[in-house]
Amino acid sequence: MDTTKTLFELIQRYGTVRELSDFLQSRGHGGGNSWAQLIDDRIKPALEKGKLSLETLLTFLRDAEEYGRQHVFLFRRTAAGNSVPSDSNVRGWLNSVGSLSVMDEPRILDLPETREIAEVRRDPASHSEILVIKVIERCTHDTLLRVTEPDDSGRYSKEYVREETRAVNVVRVHQNGMLEFRLTQHRGASRNYDAELRDLKAIVSGLIDPATLHPINLVKAKNKLYEKRHELNGTVSFSSTHIRDSDGVSHTAACGGQVSLFSFSRTEQSIATLTADGEAYPDSLNVWWLKQEQKPPHQKIHVLLSGADNEFAITQQCSRGDYEHVLGEILRFNT
Amino acid sequence: MSMSSERFSALTREFPEESKTIERLGEMIGGGRRREMTLDHLILKLDPKSNINLARILERLVFDGMISRDYRVESPGNHGEIQKFATPEEIPNEVFDWHTGTILPVTARNLRVVYSLP
Numbered sequence: 328m329d330t331t332k333t334l335f336e337l338i339q340r341y342g343t344v345r346e347l348s349d350f351l352q353s354r355g356h357g358g359g360n361s362w363a364q365l366i367d368d369r370i371k372p373a374l375e376k377g378k379l380s381l382e383t384l385l386t387f388l389r390d391a392e393e394y395g396r397q398h399v400f401l402f403r404r405t406a407a408g409n410s411v412p413s414d415s416n417v418r419g420w421l422n423s424v425g426s427l428s429v430m431d432e433p434r435i436l437d438l439p440e441t442r443e444i445a446e447v448r449r450d451p452a453s454h455s456e457i458l459v460i461k462v463i464e465r466c467t468h469d470t471l472l473r474v475t476e477p478d479d480s481g482r483y484s485k486e487y488v489r490e491e492t493r494a495v496n497v498v499r500v501h502q503n504g505m506l507e508f509r510l511t512q513h514r515g516a517s518r519n520y521d522a523e524l525r526d527l528k529a530i531v532s533g534l535i536d537p538a539t540l541h542p543i544n545l546v547k548a549k550n551k552l553y554e555k556r557h558e559l560n561g562t563v564s565f566s567s568t569h570i571r572d573s574d575g576v577s578h579t580a581a582c583g584g585q586v587s588l589f590s591f592s593r594t595e596q597s598i599a600t601l602t603a604d605g606e607a608y609p610d611s612l613n614v615w616w617l618k619q620e621q622k623p624p625h626q627k628i629h630v631l632l633s634g635a636d637n638e639f640a641i642t643q644q645c646s647r648g649d650y651e652h653v654l655g656e657i658l659r660f661n662t
Numbered sequence: 663m664s665m666s667s668e669r670f671s672a673l674t675r676e677f678p679e680e681s682k683t684i685e686r687l688g689e690m691i692g693g694g695r696r697r698e699m700t701l702d703h704l705i706l707k708l709d710p711k712s713n714i715n716l717a718r719i720l721e722r723l724v725f726d727g728m729i730s731r732d733y734r735v736e737s738p739g740n741h742g743e744i745q746k747f748a749t750p751e752e753i754p755n756e757v758f759d760w761h762t763g764t765i766l767p768v769t770a771r772n773l774r775v776v777y778s779l780p
Contacts (some may be wrong), residue, residue: 577741
């Protein structure tokens with residue numbers, strides 16, 4: 328399939344008409360109310376006249392596909408000097424894995440046969456830069472359609488439908504030594520990302536030695552979010568928590584997503600009693616960063632602080648700005 | 663000088679930057695209350711300079727028999743203990759999760775390391 332057609336398909340899959348319309352309008356190409364209008368009447372003529380480039384459209388796709396619906400694993404790299412590998416190191420590594428071309432020309436891939444490095448780039452950050460490595464993967468997801476009745480011999484069968492899905496996995500290397508390994512969330516019930524994390528580490532191991540990576544434990548972030556639960560009213564809402572105490576007893580409290588767990592006085596009182604003397608702590612939290620006016624997040628963002636010590640998940644697609652806000656807040660609370 | 667105070671002094675010499683952590687840990691161990699704690703809980707209680715240092719200190723104390731370390735298999739729904747194992751080699755591939763009445767494959771997700779402090 329040609330690159331432009333693939334790019335259009337991916338933009339429609341990951342973006343919305345509104346987002347693309349705003350994106351095009353902000354660049355002086357006019358907006359629209361449908362995909363057909365935006366692609367046929369706005370993008371194609373602008374591409375033909377050279378007023379719009381595929382690279383510009385790729386920036387839209389990046390923002391649409393790289394943030395949210397991911398499990399994020401944070402690491403600290405213990406290496407001397409700048410943690411962001413130099414251009415020559417990156418080129419040497421890409422050359423060794425046969426992907427040197429992505430440095431200058433990102434690959435626009437839908438469902439590659441094998442896991443592929445699609446892009447390596449440097450994103451600006453405040454007073455620094457971030458190295459971004461994007462890996463695209465074809466995944467399969469089986470959904471049970473029906474189970475037949477047992478026949479006379481007791482045999483029965485289950486019928487599944489297999490769907491192919493696209494995983495966009497991202498590694499970001501920060502100058503301060505922090506690394507994010509971001510894995511597309513599973514569609515099924517599995518909460519285990521160990522294999523995918525191992526695979527992603529293996530892919531970049533020629534550039535970043537896994538032995539130099541130490542997980543960033545997020546227990547302080549969970550504890551501080553919990554301790555500041557009243558102060559955060561209107562900013563963060565809590566839907567569930569699992570409290571673990573020093574007797575080896577686990578306590579779980581959960582409510583719906585439209586209310587905050589700690590707005591119920593009996594629940595608040597019970598959990599506060601458990602944690603008062605430091606003999607119990609929040610081992611996991613299910614929270615929402617609430618939409619704010621004139622500042623991020625610009626939509627309500629659902630975050631799971633659970634799983635591995637260094638793991639959190641954003642369960643919905645979100646903008647880069649909202650992702651950076653949530654990541655920044657988690658790191659701020661983790662000190 | 664008792665064996666435990668000698669041990670804590672030796673740990674302080676080995677990890678001088680963690681002297682406060684070791685002091686607090688000593689108070690907890692001799693505090694007369696038995697506790698079962700994860701590394702995360704100990705990080706919050708002791709506030710070490712380095713989590714890796716704390717893990718090393720705990721392993722030294724496990725080696726000396728002053729505390730014990732177990733591998734706790736938990737039910738995924740309520741995190742209740744199913745069974746504890748003293749070594750990784752003892753952990754089976756599957757356990758019967760009596761909290762839910764189902765067979766549970768043991769993975770890193772339902773396994774927690776816990777330290778028992780006398």
